[in-house]
Amino acid sequence: xxxxxxxxxxxxxxxxxxxxxxxxxxxxxxxxxxxxxxxxxxxxxxxxxxxxxxxxxxxxxxxxxxxxxxxxxxxxxxxxxxxxxxxxxxxxxxxxxxxxxxxxxxxxxxxxxxxxxxxxxxxxxxxxxxxxxxxxxxxxxxxxxxxxxxxxxxxxxxxxxxxxxxxxxxxxxxxxxxxxxxxxxxxxxxxxxxxxxxxxxxxxxxxxxxxxxxxxxxxxxxxxxxxxxxxxxxxxxxxxxxxxxxxxxxxxxxxxxxxxxxxxxxxxxxxxxxxxxxxxxxxxxxxxxxxxxxxxxxxxxxxxxxxxxxxxxxxxxxxxxxxxxxxxxxxxxxxxxxxxxxxxxxxxxxxxxxxxxxxxxxxxxxxxxxxxxxxxxxxxxxxxxxxxxxxxxxxxxxxxxxxxxxxxxxxxxxxxxxxxxxxxxxxxxxxxxxxxxxxxxxxxxxxxxxxxxxxxxxxxxxxxxxxxxxxxxxxxxxxxxxxxxxxxxxxxxxxxxxx
Amino acid sequence: xxxxxxxxxxxxxxxxxxxxxxxxxxxxxxxxxxxxxxxxxxxxxxxxxxxxxxxxxxxxxxxxxxxxxxxxxxxxxxxxxxxxxxxxxxxxxxxxxxxxxxxxxxxxxxxxxxxxxxxxxxxxxxxxxxxxxxxxxxxxxxxxxxxxxxxxxxxxxxxxxxxxxxxxxxxxxxxxxxxxxxxxxxxxxxxxxxxxxxxxxxxxxxxxxxxxxxxxxxxxxxxxxxxxxxxxxxxxxxxxxxxxxxxxxxxxxxxxxxxxxxxxxxxxxxxxxxxxxxxxxxxxxxxxxxxxxxxxxxxxxxxxxxxxxxxxxxxxxxxxxxxxxxxxxxxxxxxxxxxxxxxxxxxxxxxxxxxxxxxxxxxxxxxxxxxxxxxxxxxxxxxx
Numbered sequence: 085x086x087x088x089x090x091x092x093x094x095x096x097x098x099x100x101x102x103x104x105x106x107x108x109x110x111x112x113x114x115x116x117x118x119x120x121x122x123x124x125x126x127x128x129x130x131x132x133x134x135x136x137x138x139x140x141x142x143x144x145x146x147x148x149x150x151x152x153x154x155x156x157x158x159x160x161x162x163x164x165x166x167x168x169x170x171x172x173x174x175x176x177x178x179x180x181x182x183x184x185x186x187x188x189x190x191x192x193x194x195x196x197x198x199x200x201x202x203x204x205x206x207x208x209x210x211x212x213x214x215x216x217x218x219x220x221x222x223x224x225x226x227x228x229x230x231x232x233x234x235x236x237x238x239x240x241x242x243x244x245x246x247x248x249x250x251x252x253x254x255x256x257x258x259x260x261x262x263x264x265x266x267x268x269x270x271x272x273x274x275x276x277x278x279x280x281x282x283x284x285x286x287x288x289x290x291x292x293x294x295x296x297x298x299x300x301x302x303x304x305x306x307x308x309x310x311x312x313x314x315x316x317x318x319x320x321x322x323x324x325x326x327x328x329x330x331x332x333x334x335x336x337x338x339x340x341x342x343x344x345x346x347x348x349x350x351x352x353x354x355x356x357x358x359x360x361x362x363x364x365x366x367x368x369x370x371x372x373x374x375x376x377x378x379x380x381x382x383x384x385x386x387x388x389x390x391x392x393x394x395x396x397x398x399x400x401x402x403x404x405x406x407x408x409x410x411x412x413x414x415x416x417x418x419x420x421x422x423x424x425x426x427x428x429x430x431x432x433x434x435x436x437x438x439x440x441x442x443x444x445x446x447x448x449x450x451x452x453x454x455x456x457x458x459x460x461x462x463x464x465x466x467x468x469x470x471x472x473x474x475x476x477x478x479x480x481x482x483x484x485x486x487x488x489x490x491x492x493x494x495x496x497x498x499x500x501x502x503x504x505x506x507x508x509x510x511x512x513x514x515x516x517x518x519x520x521x522x523x524x525x526x527x528x529x530x531x532x533x534x535x536x537x538x539x540x541x542x543x544x545x546x547x548x549x550x551x552x553x554x555x556x557x558x559x560x561x562x563x564x565x566x567x568x569x570x571x572x573x574x575x576x577x578x579x580x581x582x583x
Numbered sequence: 584x585x586x587x588x589x590x591x592x593x594x595x596x597x598x599x600x601x602x603x604x605x606x607x608x609x610x611x612x613x614x615x616x617x618x619x620x621x622x623x624x625x626x627x628x629x630x631x632x633x634x635x636x637x638x639x640x641x642x643x644x645x646x647x648x649x650x651x652x653x654x655x656x657x658x659x660x661x662x663x664x665x666x667x668x669x670x671x672x673x674x675x676x677x678x679x680x681x682x683x684x685x686x687x688x689x690x691x692x693x694x695x696x697x698x699x700x701x702x703x704x705x706x707x708x709x710x711x712x713x714x715x716x717x718x719x720x721x722x723x724x725x726x727x728x729x730x731x732x733x734x735x736x737x738x739x740x741x742x743x744x745x746x747x748x749x750x751x752x753x754x755x756x757x758x759x760x761x762x763x764x765x766x767x768x769x770x771x772x773x774x775x776x777x778x779x780x781x782x783x784x785x786x787x788x789x790x791x792x793x794x795x796x797x798x799x800x801x802x803x804x805x806x807x808x809x810x811x812x813x814x815x816x817x818x819x820x821x822x823x824x825x826x827x828x829x830x831x832x833x834x835x836x837x838x839x840x841x842x843x844x845x846x847x848x849x850x851x852x853x854x855x856x857x858x859x860x861x862x863x864x865x866x867x868x869x870x871x872x873x874x875x876x877x878x879x880x881x882x883x884x885x886x887x888x889x890x891x892x893x894x895x896x897x898x899x900x901x902x903x904x905x906x907x908x909x910x911x912x913x914x915x916x917x918x919x920x921x922x923x924x925x926x927x928x929x930x931x932x933x934x935x936x937x938x939x940x941x942x943x944x945x946x947x948x949x950x951x952x953x954x955x956x957x958x959x960x961x962x963x964x965x966x967x
Contacts (some may be wrong), residue, residue, distance in 0.1 A: 450712035482713050486720035494670045529672045566673040
């Protein structure tokens with residue numbers, strides 16, 4: 085048995101362990117009780133027929149007295165599920181005796197185990213390690229790994245005043261997204277699949293059907309998988325065959341099916357004129373993570389580079405490197421960075437480590453950076469180092485210059501986008517711009533501007549089976565694509581000239 | 584500070600000394616004494632090569648630019664209101680609520696041809712201290728087009744301190760209607776000629792926004808913004824100019840004080856007075872209004888019930904009150920209108936207030952209109 089990257093996981097709340105967990109956390113209510121009972125029956129699996137969901141994550145061991153009862157209770161469900169071709173993953177909490185729990189899971193026919201904070205010991209079943217997002221042991225990740233403590237994508241509830249989204253310091257509404265973390269995972273765990281573990285908020289946007297579609301899209305657009313998790317009302321509604329609940333479920337599955345039918349997009353790599361370099365670990369983790377998050381929110385397209393990897397060279401589509409860490413580059417890295425600058429690139433850093441005797445040049449007073457000329461390019465050094473991630477993101481965008489934007493959104497408000505492409509060819513091949521709306525309201529009159537001459541693009545939407553041709557409107561420079569009203573997600577696919 | 588600064592200070596001092604006498608005069612006397620002016624109206628259906636020719640003709644009709652700008656530093660305040668990514672529907676900002684880049688480029692070129700020594704493009708972009716060029720790029724403008732349109736073209740974001748070490752102080756002659764004076768970015772002092780390059784639009788708060796209301800945006804939000812500190816200006820601007828609308832907070836204490844803290848806090852009272860103050864304190868030498876394409880019903884896409892319109896007009900004059908008066912007439916409004924009458928249903932008339940401060944006349948009988956006659960060029964904003 086091995087981990088299958090084609091698994092589409094879903095949490096299946098059932099059994100005595102789920103009841104105990106809910107009771108302990110104070111989240112047990114009539115909906116939950118009803119749902120847990122109903123979802124423990126094999127008949128509940130009928131819901132999954134014909135859907136992309138093919139892997140169920142079930143609670144298995146938490147180190148308490150209910151563990152053995154759970155094993156007994158789940159047997160019928162497991163057998164029925166296997167007959168349907170379903171794979172099961174047993175979730176083992178860090179408090180449990182992992183060795184005995186894994187042995188029991190193997191005996192029960194599980195395909196794999198998900199182990200919180202694994203110690204590194206080997207087991208008789210494939211392991212999906214799960215870490216809190218800020219404590220991922222990247223070197224311990226496997227073909228599939230999972231993070232907890234992620235956010236529910238959408239407008240930040242703490243910044244909502246009633247139905248109104250309140251702008252953050254960026255001037256645009258604050259949104260929650262796991263996009264940056266998925267992009268980081270792609271670099272630090274290449275070739276592996278990240279499963280994002282997050283639940284619908286208790287009182288919430290989740291009641292809105294698009295909330296689930298967005299949770300899927302925010303994960304899949306950036307190459308990760310959401311472990312589907314339904315709220316209690318929906319679970320109970322589905323168990324009762326409630327029509328509204330069924331519609332929400334069908335919409336969620338339609339979004340999943342859409343991404344399943346575009347698996348080839350996962351081989352495309354993030355494009356961007358900026359490379360963000362850090363080790364993304366330890367004391368550098370917070371700043372680097374937040375900078376990625378805020379750059380993404382500003383629609384700055386970037387590539388993530390782990391500090392020990394080979395540094396990129398200057399190309400027409402890569403113009404700047406942001407060296408985020410306080411640690412100075414090694415002699416070899418310094419040589420590469422200087423070469424990058426001397427050929428016309430921009431290197432942004434917290435400290436100057438370039439050649440001695442270079443006098444700084446003048447720069448805009450709004451940008452607290454000392455600029456040093458290096459050949460045809462420059463090194464920008466933050467006068468007071470990197471302190472506020474928001475400011476680092478803003479300044480980086482301005483130092484790089486919007487002239488190097490690959491894409492922009494007009495009337496963006498609650499939308500964001502992600503550019504990817506066939507990395508082997510900077511000027512040709514498939515290009516993809518995925519646009520997400522983080523509001524439960526439709527986004528109207530959104531224009532996608534591409535820094536390329538593109539006559540037309542294929543517009544893909546989960547609501548429609550086939551792509552529609554969208555004509556570009558020549559802008560000066562670049563091309564505008566006027567999107568139809570956007571519910572949650574759409575993608576523009578075209579053959580690239582520059583992007 | 585430069586020689587220009589000294590000249591400006593002398594001018595301000597002289598105006599301050601005369602303030603008592605001005606205050607003693609009845610308002611209507613000031614209105615009657617306002618200078619008459621000539622305003623040029625040009626028909627121009629589309630943005631394209633014809634913009635340059637139309638503007639050239641219009642500038643000739645108002646006496647030519649050479650005497651005004653030759654050898655001078657010219658500051659041009661652009662109207663780039665709101666965020667750079669705001670659009671009315673799918674239309675680029677230049678077709679609705681921003682002055683169009685072709686009008687900016689043509690103006691820069693003609694200023695250069697007329698011998699301007701230095702041309703400085705200015706705006707205070709919404710809530711940011713970023714370089715003005717970057718703000719333009721975000722709207723998909725190409726700043727290099729302006730750099731190549733004339734020699735010595737510069738940009739400055741005037742929403743904060745900018746390239747100077749201190750703000751320039753402008754006292755309002757006669758004491759001011761809302762504030763006694765205003766602290767502004769140095770660019771409005773370090774110039775010989777000040778141009779307001781605006782858009783032909785209605786305004787939800789002020790009735791219309793033309794060459795005078797465009798100057799509302801010369802105030803830095805580090806002092807006059809929603810997030811300005813109580814005592815000293817902030818380093819970077821945050822938010823918009825809500826305090827000018829609501830008077831819910833005062834500018835930083837470092838700035839000149841309000842005239843009357845007990846006066847109305849109604850936006851329709853305050854905003855027109857701030858605008859009139861500003862054009863009295865920082866005189867406009869050349870007013871240019873882009874009305875080729877525009878929008879009706881409000882000043883930006885964020886307003887309710889707004890729509891794109893195409894009046895096909897350019898307007899220019901050397902007096903901002905007279906130029907705005909002609910614009911109002913072209914829009915189908917009576918420039919002599921005041922509160923309660925369109926477009927001033929809920930506000931006082933900025934034109935009347937500026938006239939009261941002696942800036943210029945709004946009386947069409949005292950304004951010579953060159954080029955396309957008003958009757959022929961009129962585009963009724965409320966009936967379009």
